[in-house]
Amino acid sequence: MNDNTRTNTAILTLEGLSFHYPERPAIIDNLDFTLNEKTHIGIAAPNGSGKSTLFHLIVGLLKPTAGRITFKGREISREEDFKQLRRQVGLLFQNADDQLFFPTVLEDVAFGPLNLGKSKEEALTLSLQVLDNLGLADFADRITFKLSGGEKRLVALATVLAMEPEVLLLDEPTAGLDHKTKHKLIDLLNNFSNLSYLVVSHEFDFLTATTEHIYTMENGKILVDEELHIHHHEHAHRSGKQPHRHI
Amino acid sequence: MNDNTRTNTAILTLEGLSFHYPERPAIIDNLDFTLNEKTHIGIAAPNGSGKSTLFHLIVGLLKPTAGRITFKGREISREEDFKQLRRQVGLLFQNADDQLFFPTVLEDVAFGPLNLGKSKEEALTLSLQVLDNLGLADFADRITFKLSGGEKRLVALATVLAMEPEVLLLDEPTAGLDHKTKHKLIDLLNNFSNLSYLVVSHEFDFLTATTEHIYTMENGKILVDEELHIHHHEHAHRSGKQPHRHI
Amino acid sequence: MHIAEGVLSGPVLAAGFAVTAVGIGIGLKKLDSEQIPETGILAAAFFVASLVHVPVGPANVHLILNGIVGLMLGWAAFPAIAVALLLQAVFFQFGGLTTLGVNTAIMALPAVTCYYLFAPFIKKKTKIASVAAFACGFMAVFLGTILLGGALYFSDENFFEVASVAVSAHIPIMIIEGFITLFCIAFIKKVRPEMLG
Amino acid sequence: MIQENFSEGKSPIHNLAPRTRTLAAIMLSLVVALSHQFIPLLAALIIALFLVFTARLNLFAAGRRLLVIAGFLLLIWLILPFTGGGKILWQYSFLRLHEAGLNLALQLTLKTCAMLFIFLALISTMSTGDLAHALHSLKLPPKLVLLLLITYRYIFLIEDELQSLLKAAKIRNFKPGTSLHCYKTYANLLGMLFVRAAERAQRVHKAMLCRAFDGHFHSLKEYHNRPRDYCFLGLIFAGSAFIVLGEMQLITLSTIF
Ligand SMILES: Nc1ncnc2c1ncn2[C@@H]1O[C@H](COP(=O)(O)OP(=O)(O)OP(=O)(O)O)[C@@H](O)[C@H]1O
Ligand SMILES: Nc1ncnc2c1ncn2[C@@H]1O[C@H](COP(=O)(O)OP(=O)(O)OP(=O)(O)O)[C@@H](O)[C@H]1O
Ligand SMILES: [Mg+2]
Ligand SMILES: [Mg+2]
Numbered sequence: 001m002n003d004n005t006r007t008n009t010a011i012l013t014l015e016g017l018s019f020h021y022p023e024r025p026a027i028i029d030n031l032d033f034t035l036n037e038k039t040h041i042g043i044a045a046p047n048g049s050g051k052s053t054l055f056h057l058i059v060g061l062l063k064p065t066a067g068r069i070t071f072k073g074r075e076i077s078r079e080e081d082f083k084q085l086r087r088q089v090g091l092l093f094q095n096a097d098d099q100l101f102f103p104t105v106l107e108d109v110a111f112g113p114l115n116l117g118k119s120k121e122e123a124l125t126l127s128l129q130v131l132d133n134l135g136l137a138d139f140a141d142r143i144t145f146k147l148s149g150g151e152k153r154l155v156a157l158a159t160v161l162a163m164e165p166e167v168l169l170l171d172e173p174t175a176g177l178d179h180k181t182k183h184k185l186i187d188l189l190n191n192f193s194n195l196s197y198l199v200v201s202h203e204f205d206f207l208t209a210t211t212e213h214i215y216t217m218e219n220g221k222i223l224v225d226e227e228l229h230i231h232h233h234e235h236a237h238r239s240g241k242q243p244h245r246h247i
Numbered sequence: 248m249n250d251n252t253r254t255n256t257a258i259l260t261l262e263g264l265s266f267h268y269p270e271r272p273a274i275i276d277n278l279d280f281t282l283n284e285k286t287h288i289g290i291a292a293p294n295g296s297g298k299s300t301l302f303h304l305i306v307g308l309l310k311p312t313a314g315r316i317t318f319k320g321r322e323i324s325r326e327e328d329f330k331q332l333r334r335q336v337g338l339l340f341q342n343a344d345d346q347l348f349f350p351t352v353l354e355d356v357a358f359g360p361l362n363l364g365k366s367k368e369e370a371l372t373l374s375l376q377v378l379d380n381l382g383l384a385d386f387a388d389r390i391t392f393k394l395s396g397g398e399k400r401l402v403a404l405a406t407v408l409a410m411e412p413e414v415l416l417l418d419e420p421t422a423g424l425d426h427k428t429k430h431k432l433i434d435l436l437n438n439f440s441n442l443s444y445l446v447v448s449h450e451f452d453f454l455t456a457t458t459e460h461i462y463t464m465e466n467g468k469i470l471v472d473e474e475l476h477i478h479h480h481e482h483a484h485r486s487g488k489q490p491h492r493h494i
Numbered sequence: 495m496h497i498a499e500g501v502l503s504g505p506v507l508a509a510g511f512a513v514t515a516v517g518i519g520i521g522l523k524k525l526d527s528e529q530i531p532e533t534g535i536l537a538a539a540f541f542v543a544s545l546v547h548v549p550v551g552p553a554n555v556h557l558i559l560n561g562i563v564g565l566m567l568g569w570a571a572f573p574a575i576a577v578a579l580l581l582q583a584v585f586f587q588f589g590g591l592t593t594l595g596v597n598t599a600i601m602a603l604p605a606v607t608c609y610y611l612f613a614p615f616i617k618k619k620t621k622i623a624s625v626a627a628f629a630c631g632f633m634a635v636f637l638g639t640i641l642l643g644g645a646l647y648f649s650d651e652n653f654f655e656v657a658s659v660a661v662s663a664h665i666p667i668m669i670i671e672g673f674i675t676l677f678c679i680a681f682i683k684k685v686r687p688e689m690l691g
Numbered sequence: 692m693i694q695e696n697f698s699e700g701k702s703p704i705h706n707l708a709p710r711t712r713t714l715a716a717i718m719l720s721l722v723v724a725l726s727h728q729f730i731p732l733l734a735a736l737i738i739a740l741f742l743v744f745t746a747r748l749n750l751f752a753a754g755r756r757l758l759v760i761a762g763f764l765l766l767i768w769l770i771l772p773f774t775g776g777g778k779i780l781w782q783y784s785f786l787r788l789h790e791a792g793l794n795l796a797l798q799l800t801l802k803t804c805a806m807l808f809i810f811l812a813l814i815s816t817m818s819t820g821d822l823a824h825a826l827h828s829l830k831l832p833p834k835l836v837l838l839l840l841i842t843y844r845y846i847f848l849i850e851d852e853l854q855s856l857l858k859a860a861k862i863r864n865f866k867p868g869t870s871l872h873c874y875k876t877y878a879n880l881l882g883m884l885f886v887r888a889a890e891r892a893q894r895v896h897k898a899m900l901c902r903a904f905d906g907h908f909h910s911l912k913e914y915h916n917r918p919r920d921y922c923f924l925g926l927i928f929a930g931s932a933f934i935v936l937g938e939m940q941l942i943t944l945s946t947i948f
Contacts, residue, residue: 045425046425046426046427047395047396047397047423047424047425047428048395056858059862061858061861061862083864086861086862086863086864087864090862091862093855093858093859094423095855097852097887098852098855098856098858098859099855099859100859100883101856101859101860101879101880101882101883102879103680103681103684103685103879103882104684111860111863111865111876112863112864114872115863115864115865115866116864143684143685145685145686145883145886146685148294148295149294150294159863163863163864172423175422175423176294176419176422176423176449177294177449178292178293178294178449179293179449180293181293181294202423202424202425202426203450303897306901308897308900308901330903333900333901333902333903334903337901338901340894340897340898342894344848344891345891345894345895345897345898346895346898347844348531348840348841348844348845348895348898348899349820349840349844350818350819350820350840350843350844351820353911354820354911354912357911358902358904358909359902359903361909361911362902362903362904362905362907362909363903367909367911367913370911371911391844392844392847392848406902407901410902410903498759498760498763498803498807499720499724499802499803499806499807499810500723500724500799500802500803500805500806501763501799501802501803502724504724504725507724518832518835522832522834522835525834526906527834527904527905527906527907528896528906530834530837530838530841531841531892531893531895531896531899532889532892532893532896533838534837534838534839534840534841534842534845534892535841535842535845535849535888535889535891535892535895536885536888536889536892537838537842538841538842538843538844538845538846538848538849538888539845539849539884539885539888541842541846542846542849542850542853542884543853543881543884543885545693545850545853546853546877546881548867548873548874548877549867549868549869549873550869551869557877557881559881562885566885573834573835573838574838574842576835577835577838577839577842578842580839581819581839581842581843581846583810583814584814584815584819584822585693585694586759587756587759587760587807587810587811587815588759590720590806590807590810591716591717591720591810591814592720592721592724592806650795652771652774652791652792652795653771654774655770655774656766656767656770656771659766659770660766670874673871673874673875673878674874674877674878674881675878676878677874677875677878677879677882678878678879678881678882678885679882680878680882681878681879681882681883681886682882682885682886685882685883685886686886686889686890689885689886689889
């Protein structure tokens, strides 16, 4: 679907981005960052370093106090531009509970496509297909509120994918998930090689399995020049030293 | 304070414990388990396997459909017994926001001691001391809802410790916390060698650092005979191969 | 839907306090201490929900939602609404101390009335439930505005025109509250039916 | 966003016990609410402004609170002077300006502003926790006080949840409008808010049980009345008495000058 020759060109560029909450010090401070097409980047940084804030800035839920956001070569500044951008940049919230507010899974997934002006039939077909791709075909009529934490996370991902984005922003997608669900998520993300994504997580295992580069944030900036190194740590498993998959 | 010769005697015993939510299959199914004095046990098990349910059963917030709970040699069955037990078994909830219900930190911490019949002065002194022990002395007058996620978790722990329990049940204390806060928690727990505790977590690093045994749950039972083994896994850090502490 | 301080006459203020005191008395009596967290957190949810502005044509109105409060809380609507209004006064200066009684009565009396009128039909599986839900939202606001108009009129007859304007301005809100209540109750029935009494 | 704007401050008023401020506010508000004459209402407005200054409120922020009552006052000024009875002061085709209506509008404006400022200076300068303790010491039912504390604590959390849900709708290209789709979306969003509130309430209740809660609410804070509290109450009492006497026309302009 994508023009393959464009790989390695910037899809999203942030220049000199700054932001602070009212009467608070700067959280994002003159931040520069470029996300290339079809690249997958991880961010691991302490609580409160501004990761969620950054994601909200990118999709225009918060307005920067200074700086430029460029998406596919166009500068994004007015709310109209952000509306366009939000069709192509999908944000998975830190808390899946905050993202789901319809009684059934199918209604929730179809909400985005309906808002994009699709007809009911188109929206339904698309939603069912997205659910199917995520292995959630049986979930269409389930009550979202009663799903488990991991299931909610996957449904929230479905609501984002139903908007057919080209870039995904994933905010701590694994918090509170067990190993099985985590590995399901890893497999899913590894199938999204056509998309670009940016993942925030405190778990290095997860980041190394899903991204090519891991950066950190400090003093309101993303540190791209000091990439994180991989090393070994203790880790416990029932199947011990034998070869194994996490379950 | 404790009688040291009693180490290695059972403090909490569960025998044939069973439970199911109304019109649902059994979540806890004929579970046997013994917690000895001054032992520290980790539980790592998938989402929905009943870990939180088990903790709620132990402190009598849910009533088992079958089975016996014995605490310090006494069988606990009536609500009166559980009231006694809850003074000595402190539960840290999975979500700290559910556990902090007063506007300021000090009021929240003092709520338990006041309910136990302590005078205002005693309750205040005790609360301030607990906050101090956790390095939260400056927090007394802070507004609970303005704390960060990690700070809330530590304050919730303070509210539990102010009841001066002998057993702690910690339900995913690290979810969403960064490395620094996680390590603060590890240091704290390692100072609690006088207490027994049971920690639920999906993070093996954390469990190996704080407990002596790691068990799992399957089919409504705790599997003690198949203890989890420790092995190595990839892990990333900016300071790479050099010796380091997590920050 | 509230009246500012300094507008109503002594007898009307006193009547408001009397009704509210009785209502809170009954409400608290029916509340076990177990139910206080639930009532308090729902009161917080109503406080927050009433900050939502929904568009009507070119204007925005904020929601009142006393019909839903009534369905979920019954008599406990009195203490819950009183507490929410006190906090609204503290944070936003809506209403005030002397009008707390009247303002609580204006919202809570219709809430309790609608609870008795419509709660028995809401749980039915037929179309009647939807009609009842709409009627509940509509009537709770309608009765509230009538009380509001009455409080003004009985304070000073010169307020007749002001009261009429206030009542007619609420007509679109009644219709919107009807729909919001209808859909909201449908949601709750699907997701957590035990919340409806 | 909900904010407690005036509770953090250092001023003679902030230094008073919450109970003193609550009592003073109740006394003054009642007296003002029952007054109708110009002199006492003017006096009340002056007392109120004096309190606002003493509390060292940010005057701009305090003035902005007048917007809350502006709509109602505008309505009053547009209607009352032209419909109220009494002598006709001025006439232009069908428009007639009546003396009684004009007086009533003026009187209401004075009263409403005075009471708003009294509330701002005396009540909004307390944190809600302090207000709850004041109500507790004034012998309000403990259940009601606990209800107030819990409502207050969870407002902020639920507001956050609401903001997140609204944002979640926005990133899926939801545009509010006058349509059934819009109302349905809001209704579902609110339904979710209520359901989550109820679930949270269950967990909170359990957490309270774990801390040996038995239905009785023990207040931690104790405020001792100090001399300045008695002085302040005395002053407020004198002010109130002046307003009452003025209202009863025992004090008139001629007695003052
Ligand atoms: N609405 C708000 N108003 C004021 N301050 C805020 C608001 N939201 C967040 N903050 C503050 O901004 C800082 C950055 O918050 P943010 O949520 O972006 O951090 P984060 O990196 O996502 O942290 P976490 O790992 O805990 O999710 C924090 O100190 C937080 O307290
Ligand atoms: N109040 C309830 N009513 C019905 N079912 C429930 C209720 N609470 C939990 N459950 C179900 O019981 C099962 C066990 O839940 P529990 O919360 O104990 O799991 P857990 O092991 O703590 O999971 P997690 O890792 O997600 O915290 C889940 O399938 C859950 O959906
Ligand atoms: Mg975050
Ligand atoms: Mg759990």
